[in-house]
Amino acid sequence: MFENSQKLFIESQRFIPGGVNSPVRAFRAVGGTPIFFKEGRGAYLWDADGNRYIDFVGSWGPAILGHAHAEVVRAVQERAAKGLSFGAPTELELVMAERLCSLLPSLEQVRLVSSGTEATMSALRLARGFTGRSKIIKFEGCYHGHGDALLVKAGSGALTFGNPSSAGVPPEVAAHTLVLTYNDGDELEKTFKAVGNEIACVIIEPVAGNMNFVLPSTQYMRLLRDLCTRHGVVLIFDEVMTGFRVGLGGAQEHFGITPDLTTLGKVIGGGMPVGAFGGRRDIMAHLAPLGGVYQAGTLSGNPVAVAAGLKTLELISQPGFFDRLAKTTGSLTHGLVAAAKSCGVPFSAASLGGMFGLFFAEEVPGNFAAVMTADRDRFNRFFHAMLKRGIYLAPSAFEAGFVSAAHSDADIAATINAATATFSEIT
Numbered sequence: 001m002f003e004n005s006q007k008l009f010i011e012s013q014r015f016i017p018g019g020v021n022s023p024v025r026a027f028r029a030v031g032g033t034p035i036f037f038k039e040g041r042g043a044y045l046w047d048a049d050g051n052r053y054i055d056f057v058g059s060w061g062p063a064i065l066g067h068a069h070a071e072v073v074r075a076v077q078e079r080a081a082k083g084l085s086f087g088a089p090t091e092l093e094l095v096m097a098e099r100l101c102s103l104l105p106s107l108e109q110v111r112l113v114s115s116g117t118e119a120t121m122s123a124l125r126l127a128r129g130f131t132g133r134s135k136i137i138k139f140e141g142c143y144h145g146h147g148d149a150l151l152v153k154a155g156s157g158a159l160t161f162g163n164p165s166s167a168g169v170p171p172e173v174a175a176h177t178l179v180l181t182y183n184d185g186d187e188l189e190k191t192f193k194a195v196g197n198e199i200a201c202v203i204i205e206p207v208a209g210n211m212n213f214v215l216p217s218t219q220y221m222r223l224l225r226d227l228c229t230r231h232g233v234v235l236i237f238d239e240v241m242t243g244f245r246v247g248l249g250g251a252q253e254h255f256g257i258t259p260d261l262t263t264l265g266k267v268i269g270g271g272m273p274v275g276a277f278g279g280r281r282d283i284m285a286h287l288a289p290l291g292g293v294y295q296a297g298t299l300s301g302n303p304v305a306v307a308a309g310l311k312t313l314e315l316i317s318q319p320g321f322f323d324r325l326a327k328t329t330g331s332l333t334h335g336l337v338a339a340a341k342s343c344g345v346p347f348s349a350a351s352l353g354g355m356f357g358l359f360f361a362e363e364v365p366g367n368f369a370a371v372m373t374a375d376r377d378r379f380n381r382f383f384h385a386m387l388k389r390g391i392y393l394a395p396s397a398f399e400a401g402f403v404s405a406a407h408s409d410a411d412i413a414a415t416i417n418a419a420t421a422t423f424s425e426i427t
């Protein structure tokens with residue numbers, strides 16, 4: 001059923017390293033060959049062999065309205081007809097910046113970029129320029145794009161400065177990155193006590209979506225905010241995934257915590273390349289041309305991409321949008337948990353807004369080590385069996401899933417039916 005995808009993958013490997021332009025797409029984690037898609041509409045994707053799938057990846061988050069939403073497509077077409085890029089200011093960027101600042105009250109100013117990676121790299125440089133400090137803290141299992149300083153994962157406990165998790169990252173660069181355990185308040189307090197005044201910033205996914213789906217406790221987030229304030233450390237919420245996804249006000253609204261800087265991407269481009277970083281005016285004032293921290297982009301604020309993002313933000317701002325989305329997502333996770341239970345498969349699931357996590361483990365994990373204890377082999381069998389039944393899940397046990405406004409109750413019911421059949425096969 002995947003012959004055309006298989007042919008395209010073989011051919012792609014001749015010209016593109018690994019056949020893909022982003023590694024997870026290669027299906028290495030789950031085995032098999034990746035599906036090549038040719039069309040998306042609403043909650044559905046069609047592949048190169050004409051198979052239809054209910055899509056729970058949504059381009060890794062941006063497709064919150066479903067694929068090819070008529071109004072977003074029209075906004076792009078109308079804007080494109082007037083010129084694709086000017087490399088000069090446009091009124092649309094002002095409208096976008098105002099919209100972002102009004103939806104996220106922690107943003108006093110914001111700058112647009114073209115990807116989440118650019119947003120986090122820029123926010124990091126800004127935090128270092130603002131504080132005059134070099135060291136940063138990130139958390140094991142959190143992903144912040146592929147900037148050098150952030151491609152560092154597991155330190156073995158507090159005060160162990162990181163080793164790069166990619167070749168090509170100089171150890172001297174990684175040496176400034178301290179990696180802590182997500183959700184561990186004691187370790188956080190100890191670390192701040194020891195080196196708090198040397199830290200430029202803490203960057204965190206306020207709901208982790210790149211080690212599957214892990215929710216921190218509100219108490220932990222409050223402690224983090226408090227420690228950063230006391231030590232003059234810039235708190236960066238990386239909301240590239242959670243922004244306009246877990247709710248209209250992002251994870252910061254959910255926890256009631258105001259970060260100093262926020263990074264955005266994914267949903268704010270509505271499927272086009274848009275990222276952003278913003279926050280406190282006194283920090284943002286250190287950016288060129290006002291201040292000494294350099295940051296730039298030929299296509300930053302690109303009018304066509306911004307048009308897609310603005311239309312998306314307008315549509316998801318309608319009253320009740322996130323209540324409905326959260327309800328749909330919750331009905332999916334509840335249905336899956338019940339189905340697994342009826343088949344005797346150890347399984348748990350969680351969600352917030354339009355984002356969810358599935359685990360082949362009795363309990364929902366609270367950090368990376370706990371995520372690692374879930375049964376990955378069983379996930380991989382589940383993934384492939386669901387794929388054959390027309391359900392497209394993220395091809396890795398370390399990714400969150402996404403529901404869009406286009407997913408109907410019938411789509412959710414069909415997914416739960418497929419899962420029930422699958423669970424009974426993989427006991």
Ligand SMILES: *Cc1c(COP(=O)(O)O)cnc(C)c1O
Binds near residue numbers: 118209238239241
């Ligand atoms: C996706 C993601 C990024 C990177 O964004 P890109 O647009 O892929 O560069 C950064 N941080 C988080 C939390 C993400 O989910």
